[in-house]
Amino acid sequence: xxxxxxxxxxxxxxxxxxxxxxxxxxxxxxxxxxxxxxxxxxxxxxxxxxxxxxxxxxxxxxxxxxxxxxxxxxxxxxxxxxxxxxxxxxxxxxxxxxxxxxxxxxxxxxxxxxxxxxxxxxxxxxxxxxxxxxxxxxxxxxxxxxxxxxxxxxxxxxxxxxxxxxxxxxxxxxxxxxxxxxxxxxxxxxxxxxxxxxxxxxxxxxxxxxxxxxxxxxxxxxxxxxxxxxxxxxxxxxxxxxxxxxxxxxxxxxxxxxxxxxxxxxxxxxxxxxxxxxxxxxxxxxxxxxxxxxxxxxxxxxxxxxxxxxxxxxxxxxxxxxxxxxxxxxxxxxxxxxxxxxxxxxxxxxxxxxxxxxxxxxxxxxxxxx
Numbered sequence: 001x002x003x004x005x006x007x008x009x010x011x012x013x014x015x016x017x018x019x020x021x022x023x024x025x026x027x028x029x030x031x032x033x034x035x036x037x038x039x040x041x042x043x044x045x046x047x048x049x050x051x052x053x054x055x056x057x058x059x060x061x062x063x064x065x066x067x068x069x070x071x072x073x074x075x076x077x078x079x080x081x082x083x084x085x086x087x088x089x090x091x092x093x094x095x096x097x098x099x100x101x102x103x104x105x106x107x108x109x110x111x112x113x114x115x116x117x118x119x120x121x122x123x124x125x126x127x128x129x130x131x132x133x134x135x136x137x138x139x140x141x142x143x144x145x146x147x148x149x150x151x152x153x154x155x156x157x158x159x160x161x162x163x164x165x166x167x168x169x170x171x172x173x174x175x176x177x178x179x180x181x182x183x184x185x186x187x188x189x190x191x192x193x194x195x196x197x198x199x200x201x202x203x204x205x206x207x208x209x210x211x212x213x214x215x216x217x218x219x220x221x222x223x224x225x226x227x228x229x230x231x232x233x234x235x236x237x238x239x240x241x242x243x244x245x246x247x248x249x250x251x252x253x254x255x256x257x258x259x260x261x262x263x264x265x266x267x268x269x270x271x272x273x274x275x276x277x278x279x280x281x282x283x284x285x286x287x288x289x290x291x292x293x294x295x296x297x298x299x300x301x302x303x304x305x306x307x308x309x310x311x312x313x314x315x316x317x318x319x320x321x322x323x324x325x326x327x328x329x330x331x332x333x334x335x336x337x338x339x340x341x342x343x344x345x346x347x348x349x350x351x352x353x354x355x356x357x358x359x360x361x362x363x364x365x366x367x368x369x370x
Contacts, residue, residue, distance in 0.1 A: 001223050002028045007213045008230030010038020011355060012345035014201040015068075015362035016228050016369075021205050023370045028224065029202060030211040035195070036202060038230075039316070040355065042193035045255060046298045047290035048283045049193035053314065054249055054304065055266060055280045056194060059184035060356035066186040068359060073197035075188030078285055080181040082266040082278075086146045093268060094172035094181045095139050095147070103142055109175035116140040134165035138173050150272035155306045156247060156319075164321060189285045221340070230345035232315060233331045241330050244350055245308075246315035252276075252303045259288070261299050276303040318350045342369065 003025035006013045013029060014036070020027045035041050039053040057080045060066055069075075082093040092098035100112040119140030128134040131152065135144045148168070152160055156167075172181060180187075190197040213220055214235060221227060229236060234244045265284035269276055280302045283289075290296055309315050318324065328350040335343045344365055346353045353361070 002026045003225050004028070004228055005030065005220055005224035005226070006228045006230075007031075008038060008345065009033075009036040009198070009202065009207060009209070010230060010345065011040060011198070011358045012230045012348075012362045013038075013228065014198045015359055016344070016366055017205050018201045019363070019366040020370060025370070027205050029205055029207045030213060030220070031207070031209050032212045034209050036207060036209070037195045037198040039314075040194040040198065042195045044193070045300050047294075047296055048298075048300050049195075049286065050253070050282045050300050050302070051194075051280065051285070052251075054251070054302075054316070055285070056355060057182070057187065057189060057285075058355055059182040059187035060354075061183075061185050062356055062360055063186070065356045065359050065363075068363065069190075069197070072200040073190035073192065076191050076286060078189045078265075078287075079179070079187065080266070081179040081264070082181060082268055083262075083264050084147050084151075084268045084270050085274075086150075086270045087273075089146075091147060092179060093147075094174060094179070095143060096174040096179065097177045098179070099143065099147075103146075112175055128165045130161050131163035131165055131168050132160035134168050135160070135171070138168070138171060147270045149270075151268055151270040151277060153272065154275075154277050157306065157308050191286070192291060225340075227341045229341050229343050230348050232347040233328070233335060233343055233350055236341075236343070237331060237334055241334075242327060243311070244327055244331070245319040245324050246313075247317040247319060248307045248309040248313040249316050250305045250307055252305070254301050254303075256299050256301065258299060259295065259297055261301050276305050278304050280304065315347060318346070318352055320350075320352060324350070 004020050004027045006017045006027060006029040009029050009031040017027045017029050040056045041052050042049040043052055057078065084091040084093050091102055097109065097112060100106050104115050106112045106115055116139060120137050123136045123141055125133045125137045128137050135148045149160055156163055172183060213231065261281050262279060266278055266280055268278045282300050283296055288296055342365060343349060344362060345358060
């Protein structure tokens with residue numbers, strides 16, 4: 001009955017479904033959740049677009065991807081400038097001249113660079129072998145101890161000495177006063193929230209929610225020529241080679257009867273003692289105003305707790321270490337034998353993807369497939 005069955009109504013699935021429909025194909029999109037938009041789903045609470053599965057800030061240097069997403073939503077000019085809270089001391093993130101001045105009292109970029117170099121030398125690091133050594137060589141020991149170590153160990157549930165160096169290579173360090181976390185030409189948040197953007201992508205396409213593909217696989221497969229599968233690759237094969245590992249995130253949301261809780265969209269708690277990794281105050285993604293531009297009298301905050309994934313939890317971050325990489329390669333061999341199925345997206349490809357990379361990957365696949 002359909003040319004394509006798209007499993008998952010997140011960004012990858014929505015982009016493919018939109019392009020397939022545009023190319024004249026008949027498409028059915030299913031998702032086991034009760035809502036579209038996957039992990040970028042935003043729900044309306046008191047006029048605030050709450051990022052239900054964690055903060056998502058769109059940023060890209062890829063003009064093709066930016067031109068594509070802005071067809072479905074108008075984006076605001078939100079700039080991600082998180083604050084780090086270490087036992088009540090507040091520091092600027094990304095690490096920049098404000099951070100170095102508060103940490104060491106230095107005033108010039110030259111003094112900051114000299115301080116980092118001095119601490120790197122004292123630690124005796126030449127070729128960083130793990131995340132701890134990589135971080136110290138980038139920002140020095142003081143900043144590592146206060147602003148990197150506790151946060152990272154909470155996030156990954158492992159000591160920094162056991163984590164690969166590459167995880168922190170994307171850490172922005174600047175000898176300027178630039179407070180923009182991302183080095184991206186294009187960035188912002190869709191006005192009206194991400195759910196509205198994905199709904200625009202899926203306009204005119206049949207979508208069925210609350211449908212579990214793996215529980216109804218034979219019956220659903222029979223309805224389509226081909227399947228675009230964006231779920232977990234190991235789940236597709238019934239975990240027959242073992243579980244791939246993920247980190248998961250748990251959220252505690254609170255609606256507060258006050259207009260302002262922390263004055264910023266994101267505050268990271270970088271000490272080991274605070275159990276949550278960060279607090280998100282959702283209204284500041286859209287400047288504290290509703291869709292009509294009115295100031296909002298209430299606020300919604302989310303405390304984020306990082307946890308080891310277990311079956312039944314939401315998988316967020318693939319643990320891309322050697323052991324999991326080898327297991328994924330075995331699953332990939334099985335996937336290559338499934339001639340009717342295309343595996344895509346963060347879970348289908350077991351890859352830590354930013355949103356723009358997911359969209360670029362989906363568009364590339366559309367080019368081959370359609």
